[in-house]
Amino acid sequence: GEDVEQSLFLSVREGDSSVINCTYTDSSSTYLYWYKQEPGAGLQLLTYIFSNMDMKQDQRLTVLLNKKDKHLSLRIADTQTGDSAIYFCADLDGGNKLVFGAGTILRVKS
Amino acid sequence: DTEVTQTPKHLVMGMTNKKSLKCEQHMGHRAMYWYKQKAKKPPELMFVYSYEKLSINESVPSRFSPECPNSSLLNLHLHALQPEDSALYLCASSPFETDTGELFFGEGSRLTVL
Numbered sequence: 269g270e271d272v273e274q275s276l277f278l279s280v281r282e283g284d285s286s287v288i289n290c291t292y293t294d295s296s297s298t299y300l301y302w303y304k305q306e307p308g309a310g311l312q313l314l315t316y317i318f319s320n321m322d323m324k325q326d327q328r329l330t331v332l333l334n335k336k337d338k339h340l341s342l343r344i345a346d347t348q349t350g351d352s353a354i355y356f357c358a359d360l361d362g363g364n365k366l367v368f369g370a371g372t373i374l375r376v377k378s
Numbered sequence: 379d380t381e382v383t384q385t386p387k388h389l390v391m392g393m394t395n396k397k398s399l400k401c402e403q404h405m406g407h408r409a410m411y412w413y414k415q416k417a418k419k420p421p422e423l424m425f426v427y428s429y430e431k432l433s434i435n436e437s438v439p440s441r442f443s444p445e446c447p448n449s450s451l452l453n454l455h456l457h458a459l460q461p462e463d464s465a466l467y468l469c470a471s472s473p474f475e476t477d478t479g480e481l482f483f484g485e486g487s488r489l490t491v492l
Contacts, residue, residue, distance in 0.1 A: 301479045310382075310468050310483035311421065356420055360479045365434070368420035 270294045270361040274369035281377050286344040288372045290357030293338065300333065301358040301366070302342045311356065314342070344374075352376045381405075382484035384469050390490045393459060399487045401452040401469030410452040411470040411481065412444060421468055427452060428475055459491045 271293045280286045292300065298319050303311040317324045317331045317340070324331045330343040344351055357369040382403045391397050401410065409428045413421035426434035427446040435444075441463075443455040452469055466488050470481040 299479055308485075310384075310485045311470075311481070312483065313480060316479065358479055360477070363434075364477045365423055365436075366479045366481065371418075371420055 270359060270367045272357055272359050272367050272369040274355075274357050274372045276370060277373045277375070279375045279377065280347050282347060282349060284347055286342075286347045286351065286374055286376075288342045288344075288355050288357075288374065290340040290342075290369055291338055292340065292357070292359045292367075294359055294361060294367075295338070296362065297359050299360055300331075300340050301360075302329075302331065303356040303358060303368075305354045305356065305371070307353070314355075347374075347376050349376045349378055382469055382471055382482050384467075384484035384487050386487060387485065388488050388490075390492065391456065391459065392492050393461075395459075396455070396457045398456065399454040399467055399469075399489070401454075401484055402450055403471045403482070404450055405471065405473065405482070406449075407471035407473050407482070408449060409472040409475060409478075410446060411472070412452065412454055413468040413470065413483075415466040415468055415486070417465075425454075456489070459489075461491050464489055464491045 274290045301316040302314045304314050305311045328345045332341045354371040356371045358366050361367050385400045412424040415421040424438045425444040430446045441458050445453040466486040468486045469484045
């Protein structure tokens with residue numbers, strides 16, 4: 269079945285850029301998603317990208333998609349302490365089920 | 379109103395108890411979901427309702443029983459649970475039918491089974 273993999277931990281200094289990486293296996297993916305989960309809270313959809321796009325920018329967030337390598341990344345510019353959270357990459361599989369990666373814990377040091 | 383509201387936020391129950399988790403949204407969304415999330419793990423899909431009909435059941439044990447009384451409400455009835463069922467239970471909704479990954483999540487109900 270579909271598999272989505274992420275690095276587990278990223279630590280950055282406040283003001284730096286963060287780059288969270290994700291790889292997926294489903295070559296028929298049409299949309300790929302990034303969700304954020306703050307401690308003790310539910311998930312929040314941050315952004316998504318359509319598979320025929322290479323890049324999508326939304327304020328401090330930039331999503332890059334390399335469809336050939338099945339690689340997705342989320343760049344957060346000027347990372348703030350409020351960005352500390354778990355970030356999940358997700359792909360919609362053929363059965364319309366959202367497949368999540370394991371999540372990347374982002375720690376922002378002030 | 380752009381929220382998915384879940385109650386209770388915390389629930390402690392014994393293995394012989396019967397309890398329910400409740401989820402409510404007033405965004406007019408027609409697809410609603412239950413997910414289970416263990417600590418430091420991604421959410422796992424349990425059930426999906428589309429237009430108040432159960433459309434996906436991910437082979438969840440029968441001690442979990444979902445119910446969708448109307449388009450705004452989703453319940454999860456719990457009976458004879460096991461300690462390993464302790465987790466964060468997340469409800470989500472979507473404005474589209476189920477072929478989407480754009481979900482709005484509630485804050486979750488943290489369940490502890492003693």
